Amino acid sequence: MNEKKLNEFAARIRARMAELADLSASGKDAQAVVELDQQAVGRLSRMDALQNQAMAKAQQANRDLETRRLEAALIRVKEEEFGxxxxxxxxxxxxxLNLDPAASKCVSCASG
Structure with a gap:
């Protein structure tokens, strides 16, 4: 893979990492502790809030995993092992790589 293509992939990876950081920042409120206030929120509304909180935490875990994979891909670019x-x-x-710039294995090795 030529240097121009490597730089394009590195730019795409950095852009996706910035996008994930923005999503993480905007999702912090949804992950906050759900307060128990029976007068302001009924039991079903609280259950709904707890479920929304759990989904927000799961989404954050997925973003963290993708960020780690992208960081590893940038390291491979720097070490000239990308691709x-x-x-x-x-x-x-x-x-x-166009579908998943963080892919670290070929199709046959990834499939087992």
Whole structure:
């Protein structure tokens, strides 16, 4: 893979990481502790709030995982290992990297 293409992937990765950081910042309120105030909120409304809180925490966990995968991809770019399977060393097809720039394995190694 040429240097221009590597720089394009690195820019896409950084842009996605910034997007994830923005989503994380905007989702902090949804993850806050749900206060028990029976006069302001009924039992069903509280259950709804707890469920929304759990979903927000799960979404944050998914964003954290994706961020770690993207950080690892940036490290591979810097170490000139980006685009190569970490298991077999074969080149990962550009189409696969276009779909998931954080992919670290070729299709055959990823499928088991």
């Amino acid at each position: 190569y399977c970490e298991d077999c060393g074969e080149e990962i097809p550009v189409k696969r």
